[in-house]
Amino acid sequence: MEQLVVLKVGGSVLERLHPAFFAQCFEAWRSGTKVVIVHGGGPAISELMEKQGKKPTFVKGRRVTDDETLSLVQMALAGQVNKQLVTRLIKQHVAAIGISGVDLELLKAEQVEPELGYVGRVTDVNVDALDQVLSQGWVPVIASLGVDESGQVYNINADEAAADIAIALGADQLVLLSDVDGICVDGRVLEKVSPPSIERYIQTGVITGGMIPKVRSALQSLYKGISVIRIVNGVHADAFKQGAGTCIVNEEVIEHGVVSNVPPS
Ligand SMILES: Nc1ncnc2c1ncn2[C@@H]1O[C@H](COP(=O)(O)OP(=O)(O)O)[C@@H](O)[C@H]1O
Numbered sequence: 001m002e003q004l005v006v007l008k009v010g011g012s013v014l015e016r017l018h019p020a021f022f023a024q025c026f027e028a029w030r031s032g033t034k035v036v037i038v039h040g041g042g043p044a045i046s047e048l049m050e051k052q053g054k055k056p057t058f059v060k061g062r063r064v065t066d067d068e069t070l071s072l073v074q075m076a077l078a079g080q081v082n083k084q085l086v087t088r089l090i091k092q093h094v095a096a097i098g099i100s101g102v103d104l105e106l107l108k109a110e111q112v113e114p115e116l117g118y119v120g121r122v123t124d125v126n127v128d129a130l131d132q133v134l135s136q137g138w139v140p141v142i143a144s145l146g147v148d149e150s151g152q153v154y155n156i157n158a159d160e161a162a163a164d165i166a167i168a169l170g171a172d173q174l175v176l177l178s179d180v181d182g183i184c185v186d187g188r189v190l191e192k193v194s195p196p197s198i199e200r201y202i203q204t205g206v207i208t209g210g211m212i213p214k215v216r217s218a219l220q221s222l223y224k225g226i227s228v229i230r231i232v233n234g235v236h237a238d239a240f241k242q243g244a245g246t247c248i249v250n251e252e253v254i255e256h257g258v259v260s261n262v263p264p265s
């Protein structure tokens, strides 16, 4: 049966994505798998902010987004990063089309909470529009922005956007590519992890920062029936391999399966 895979490329790994990522996107796409790419770009946004003399502030992994920051978010995500990814895919002969969640109201959004400013959560995914893009044989490359009824644009965490898209499309797989080998606990990468342990790791400060929205999005996807969810390192060639990274699973399984040792920082 035709497979549908949602790949989320984290800003942390964008500049260092292994060439195998593009080759494997091509292979998957050529063999008939529907591929949807969602990307972030946290470091690119922060760099633009710093150039403007603005200090990035995060609350539980989400960027506080005022009016001026929102403009920079749009420039970085929908402009710079989106086109950078699309051009690399096109060089690899993948029919990639760069869009943002604003286009065709792909991601309808609402404000999360006033203190975060223009940070949104997805309320609806335009599945028809995505289906049409996919039925053309194209690979959508989606910047994590959303829009509400009034035309207000929102900054959406890209892990959340990827999970919402995967859930709405009923994807077979959600792969979150980042710059770490998976979820690290005590200097080791977990092979598998289940919801109660994830909550515990968040409470005890083992999972922090940008890893929080990542695991929360993974949990949502798990609860909504996505059967394969992995957090992998996009710097390495084997990110696509079965068993790479940390798999988020439903049953309480042993979490101390070690897939690699993390070098001391
Ligand atoms: N327990 C953990 N295991 C692995 N990474 C973690 C953990 N807790 C926090 N992190 C941090 O989360 C980062 C990944 O989140 P983020 O920087 O937002 O990545 P991305 O841009 O790929 O979404 C890692 O680089 C790491 O610094």
Ligand SMILES: CC(=O)N[C@@H](CCC(=O)OP(=O)(O)O)C(=O)O
Pocket (backbone or CB within 6 Å): 009, 010, 011, 012, 039, 040, 041, 042, 043, 045, 061, 062, 063, 073, 119, 120, 144, 155, 156, 157, 158, 159, 210
């Ligand atoms: C609300 C919020 O925090 N949005 C993110 C959007 C980009 C993103 O998610 O990028 P990564 O994949 O690199 O984390 C931000 O402003 O950084």
